[in-house]
Amino acid sequence: ERKVLVFDFGGGTLDVALLSIEDGIFEVLAVTGDTHLGGEDLDNRVVEHCLRDFAAKHPGSDLAAAPKSLHRLRRACIVAKHRLSTSAQARIDVDDILPGTDYSCVLSRARFEELNRDHFQRAVSYVGTCLHEAGVPAAEVHEVVLAGGSSRIPYVQGLLKEYFGGKELCASIDPETVVASGAAVQAAILTGEGSSQVQDLLLLDVTPLSIGLVTGDGVGLQGDGDSDDPGTFSVMIQRNTTIPTRREATFTTSCDNQPSVVIPIYEGEHPDVRNNHFLGRFRVDGIPPAPKGTPQIRVTFDIDANGILNVSAQDRSTGKSNQITVTNEEGRLSQAEIDRMVQEAE
Template identity: 40%
Template sequence: MALQRVREAAEKAKCELSSATQTEINLPFISANSEGPQHIQMTMTRAKLEGLVDHMIQRSIAPVKTCLKDAGVTAQEVNEVVMVGGMTRMPKVIETVKQFFGREPFRGVNPDEVVAMGAAIQGGVMRGEVKGLVLLDVTPLSLGIETLGGVFTRMINKNTTIPTKKSQVFSTAADNQTQVGIKVFQGEREMAADNQMLGQFDLVGIPPAPRGVPQIEVTYDIDANGICHVTAKDKATGREQNITIQANGGLSKSEVEQMIKDSESHAEADRQKRDLVEAKNNADTQLNTAERQLGEWKHVTDAEKENVRKLVSELRAVMDNSNSTKDEMQGATDKLQKAVMECGRTEYQQAAAKNTTGAQSTPNQEASQEQKPKEETPDSGKQG
């Protein structure tokens, strides 16, 4: 009972200090001890209250910054700031918001009623009684698919307004691959396994071809009801497969918030893991290119080819070492790529020189053949 009285007095003082610079707190007979009844009688100033809650007010700016970042806008690009909730009447809150956005927040609505008013308006829109207004929903988490190395490739970012549609072209990871598995995820972590899988399906019947040649177009289409349609289509054959899921994956608000917190706390470790996987993917692609080119070069010297083979072996050794860093992987990849480019330049120059020599010899032969009849003409005339 005493604690409830203290809470009520604190709430009353907080509200009074939004319009006054100080207030009196008087709670007689709040408790008792051996000396008799105990009372609370004190003066609370606005400055004292603001000092007590300042860390909370500053903490509330963090989600505002996140919201602006996700929306891709700056504080200066926001037209109006509408404050919601009774606490936004506190002068310190108003001043903090003003400093952050560089303008006075809009105070033409009752902060205690504005959310209820919005809900009522949306109800009117749904019943067809309110015209000219649209409530725009957003995706609570990023949506994407798992790609080579277990990387989570985002296709629709968090807080994207729906309905929305996004397509991206991917390819196969191995030679003569005739099917691909599409795994659909949502979340904010860099690796797919750390996010929530919403579903999966296979696209089959892809014509056999070298890795990287087939074009698989993956499309995310989210309608106004939050229903997500994911389609994978082979652009060569027109074959396609799809899956339909809920864009939010059935997660509660608290679960979504927890996933976002997890992504923030693991951000640096996730980034390093993704960078290493992408470096390995890049190295694997360069190895495939080098080995293919080795079988095609006709004008590159044996010494140059042997150097490329040596660099291929070195890169494979780095990739096979589980302790290799991203920088080591990237360094070995760059050395191989440079050698392959130099050999490619040699191949092109030698082939071009050979073609030029062949082209020059052909007109000379024709010219000598044309000159012979001219030399014989006078002789044949004398004989005549």
């Protein structure tokens, strides 16, 4: 068994995942990230630096008020950022950035690192978060795989090496194409195409967010219009649970002689269900009159290997039941939205 950490630092987002690999089985142990941290944030810092430099060299000129000129400056800053991954310094040149005015400056790697040090440290801090959620110490990680253009930055690589006690980072995979390569392998597995070596691989994914239902007090299911109270988010499947998975629990009614129960399903990490994402709802009718807390409603959450969620509920006394299916395409959150919800809950 080998544990591999994937550090994906792209243009707009950061994603960190820890996997366990054994006998062709790839099991995702934990995922985390930041939807507001990526190469664009680094570019912004360089652009802001150049705007201050331009203002000092040309007092009274407002480059920020010229969108086209600002766009040209940003493109030059991005080119310089890329060069700084292999050079100690890079020139930023924009001819005629304003009528009759050229702009030129030299940006050193050290200055670039100073401008973005907090971003770099923040990015690497998510490695600790991911390992903590998986319950795996850094010393047990065998490989660190880089993905995304921003992972090429020497300062970022240095921080990662330091975090893992000087461990060399995986250099055999191109960070720019590794995601596309992985997607191609997974596509081959799903379609049955490709070599037998590919077909022998198995990916065990995890749930990116906790999934549960709404109750009145943790055990009582509400009926239609029973209360204006949004209810309690009762988690059935915890975040980072390996799929496929199945969870069952018994609930009851929240008021006397309740003829039906409504089961709203949400995903998210916030204790206030209104801040989580609604997936769907269904109801079970025909519950015999009884004091609240007496009926026994068995609820089952089942997620298959494709990430499709099936939720069913059955009244034990009558056998009456109902269910709902939520696919990955219908109303599910993007990875960026998932990361945002996790950050807000934390």
